[in-house]
Amino acid sequence: MRRYGLPFITSNNILVTTINGTGATIELIYVVIFLLYAPNKQKRKILAIFVLVLVAFAAAAVISVLVFHGKNRELFCGIASTVFSIVMYAAPLSIIRLVITTKSVEYMPFLLSFAAILSCTSWFIYGILGMDPYIGISTGVGLTLGIVQLILYFCYCDKKILNKKTFAVEESQQNMDNGHNNDVKLYLP
Numbered sequence: 001m002r003r004y005g006l007p008f009i010t011s012n013n014i015l016v017t018t019i020n021g022t023g024a025t026i027e028l029i030y031v032v033i034f035l036l037y038a039p040n041k042q043k044r045k046i047l048a049i050f051v052l053v054l055v056a057f058a059a060a061a062v063i064s065v066l067v068f069h070g071k072n073r074e075l076f077c078g079i080a081s082t083v084f085s086i087v088m089y090a091a092p093l094s095i096i097r098l099v100i101t102t103k104s105v106e107y108m109p110f111l112l113s114f115a116a117i118l119s120c121t122s123w124f125i126y127g128i129l130g131m132d133p134y135i136g137i138s139t140g141v142g143l144t145l146g147i148v149q150l151i152l153y154f155c156y157c158d159k160k161i162l163n164k165k166t167f168a169v170e171e172s173q174q175n176m177d178n179g180h181n182n183d184v185k186l187y188l189p
Helices: 016-039 040-066 071-102 110-129 134-176
Strands: none
Touching: 016 040, 040 071, 071 110, 071 134, 110 134
């Protein structure tokens, strides 16, 4: 929840408010650019998800303002932000099944996993030092999930290179067996 750091929820959280506001702006720009250039089928899907997220955010905002006050509002928004942050950090793990099945990390970029670990580490330290359990818990889970991704990456990264070599050799053999002598060149490291 991007509202968690706002002054009417918690006080003295200018860092969280600034970072979350900047992140929300960048994410909104990314979604708009995607919607401008994506194929129509993907536009509809992403637009539906975007509307669902906006409705969930609006519902949580209205509930927090109308129903909860003081510490209860902070508790509600803190728990909601923790839950949604954990879901966000867990989203890239949906690729784990594909990685294990194909024994390839082709669809799991290393730099994304590494950046998630760096970000979660810094925010986890901030949550612990700032005595903010909501930030500490969600980023602690994110850090753990990022480490799982990197472990998985290192378990299968050599197999990715091996699969590319095997595919290139098999493809050249098939071309030669079919009578296609197109001077296939293999670039094997």
